[in-house]
Amino acid sequence: MSEVLLALENVVAGYGRAAPVLRGLTVTVRAGEVVCLVGPNGAGKSTALKVASGLLTARSGRVLLSGKDVAGLSPQRLLGRGLAHVLQGHSVFREMTVAENVRLGGYTVRDQAVLNARIEAVKELFPVVAERWGSVAGLLSGGQQKQVEFARALMLEPAVVLLDEPSMGLDPRNTQIVFDQIDLMRGAGVAVLLVEQNARRALEMADVGCVLDLGRVHISGPARELAADPRLGRLYLGGVPSDRTAGDAARPRPPGPAF
Numbered sequence: 001m002s003e004v005l006l007a008l009e010n011v012v013a014g015y016g017r018a019a020p021v022l023r024g025l026t027v028t029v030r031a032g033e034v035v036c037l038v039g040p041n042g043a044g045k046s047t048a049l050k051v052a053s054g055l056l057t058a059r060s061g062r063v064l065l066s067g068k069d070v071a072g073l074s075p076q077r078l079l080g081r082g083l084a085h086v087l088q089g090h091s092v093f094r095e096m097t098v099a100e101n102v103r104l105g106g107y108t109v110r111d112q113a114v115l116n117a118r119i120e121a122v123k124e125l126f127p128v129v130a131e132r133w134g135s136v137a138g139l140l141s142g143g144q145q146k147q148v149e150f151a152r153a154l155m156l157e158p159a160v161v162l163l164d165e166p167s168m169g170l171d172p173r174n175t176q177i178v179f180d181q182i183d184l185m186r187g188a189g190v191a192v193l194l195v196e197q198n199a200r201r202a203l204e205m206a207d208v209g210c211v212l213d214l215g216r217v218h219i220s221g222p223a224r225e226l227a228a229d230p231r232l233g234r235l236y237l238g239g240v241p242s243d244r245t246a247g248d249a250a251r252p253r254p255p256g257p258a259f
């Protein structure tokens with residue numbers, strides 16, 4: 001089995017003084033893998049990514065990056081250690097050009113030759129970045145802007161990229177393009193931890209799937225097998241999977257998206 005790059009172990013985390021959102025979450029990402037977190041709204045998927053990237057500090061449990069405990073490190077420090085987070089929604093600087101956006105991702109690279117080589121690499125991986133290099137980013141379509149975000153995230157050659165709902169707001173064609181690009185990232189040797197509402201399609205592309213509910217992994221396994229697991233449909237339709245406890249079931253949960 002390939003090396004474990006990122007591991008969340010028994011993580012408990014939440015916001016302020018409120019009850020924890022993650023309640024003993026364990027997720028592992030290995031080299032060369034796309035691991036997909038799916039689950040109903042409010043299950044804690046985005047929160048899991050925030051803990052992994054240092055935006056939120058776990059109350060307990062461990063966060064390991066290439067075997068080293070990185071809990072409490074800032075997102076900047078984690079980026080320097082090879083972990084990039086592409087946030088939910090659109091985060092390109094719309095008034096800046098594609099070139100300026102992508103270059104921002106490599107702001108810590110001092111060696112011009114290295115920077116140029118990285119730019120060429122992301123242009124090759126994301127042709128639209130090359131085609132629209134001089135364009136103002138706000139003029140690109142939502143799917144194209146997402147690819148600019150991917151390119152920017154890859155400029156420091158991260159080992160692991162966290163992608164939070166990259167298909168959000170995209171039409172089916174652009175969703176497919178974005179999923180194809182994630183597949184290409186994996187092909188380029190980047191491990192991906194992906195959160196997706198578009199559960200079935202994401203699981204068809206991912207290697208490993210984890211179904212989160214109420215801050216824990218309830219079902220996990222080979223992604224394609226999960227996509228066909230009837231328990232997943234039940235969970236999304238508001239049913240209670242058999243492995244949830246009576247206490248869990250009593251906790252209110254917002255309705256999930258159509259699966």
Ligand SMILES: Nc1ncnc2c1ncn2[C@@H]1O[C@H](COP(=O)(O)OP(=O)(O)OP(=O)(O)O)[C@@H](O)[C@H]1O
Pocket residue numbers: 015021039040041042043044045046047048197
């Ligand atoms: N900044 C915040 N402050 C307080 N509570 C928050 C914050 N962000 C998220 N939460 C709460 O944490 C819980 C989990 O949210 P999270 O965004 O992790 O869920 P999710 O599984 O990603 O949901 P969705 O699919 O709707 O994006 C929700 O109850 C949410 O209201």
